[in-house]
Amino acid sequence: MALTKNKKELIISQVGELIDKSKLTVAAKYAGTSVQALESLRKEAKKDGTIVKVVKNRLVIKALSNNPKFKDIDLSLFKDMLIYAFNENDELGSAQTLANFAKSNTNIEFIAGLTNKGELLNSDDVKVLASLPSKEQLRSILVGTLIAPLSGFASVLNANITSLLYVLKARENNIN
Numbered sequence: 001m002a003l004t005k006n007k008k009e010l011i012i013s014q015v016g017e018l019i020d021k022s023k024l025t026v027a028a029k030y031a032g033t034s035v036q037a038l039e040s041l042r043k044e045a046k047k048d049g050t051i052v053k054v055v056k057n058r059l060v061i062k063a064l065s066n067n068p069k070f071k072d073i074d075l076s077l078f079k080d081m082l083i084y085a086f087n088e089n090d091e092l093g094s095a096q097t098l099a100n101f102a103k104s105n106t107n108i109e110f111i112a113g114l115t116n117k118g119e120l121l122n123s124d125d126v127k128v129l130a131s132l133p134s135k136e137q138l139r140s141i142l143v144g145t146l147i148a149p150l151s152g153f154a155s156v157l158n159a160n161i162t163s164l165l166y167v168l169k170a171r172e173n174n175i176n
């Protein structure tokens with residue numbers, strides 16, 4: 001069934017708002033992916049704050065054309081059957097969500113990414129971003145790095161006290 005003009009304008013407005021709020025918007029080919037797999041992707045993505053949508057490319061291109069940040073980018077990449085991932089909370093969330101899904105569904109292929117500053121990223125750049133550690137992983141690495149010297153220092157102090165106790169215990173056994 002064809003979309004009415006009002007419905008198209010509503011979709012263009014919604015997509016434009018998602019693109020504008022998203023820190024990174026990722027476009028990927030999904031041809032050959034089952035509807036059930038896409039539904040599971042949407043559910044998984046929702047946990048991370050990523051919104052996954054299948055939108056007609058003409059409507060996405062129209063939404064991008066309406067936004068002054070994206071007026072100068074090459075829109076020729078947005079063709080074929082594409083799925084779009086938006087995340088307004090995490091810079092890498094949309095790329096990582098699709099990359100994790102692509103591990104079990106080889107039909108997913110990155111096409112491009114759009115930053116919130118109006119930059120167009122190629123598929124290789126999006127793959128690199130998807131491979132970076134998440135904020136939580138970086139935080140845990142930082143905490144581990146900060147704690148390591150203190151943990152080592154505590155171990156050294158503990159070793160000295162333990163050695164002293166062994167020496168005293170040996171002296172006690174020699175005296176008896």
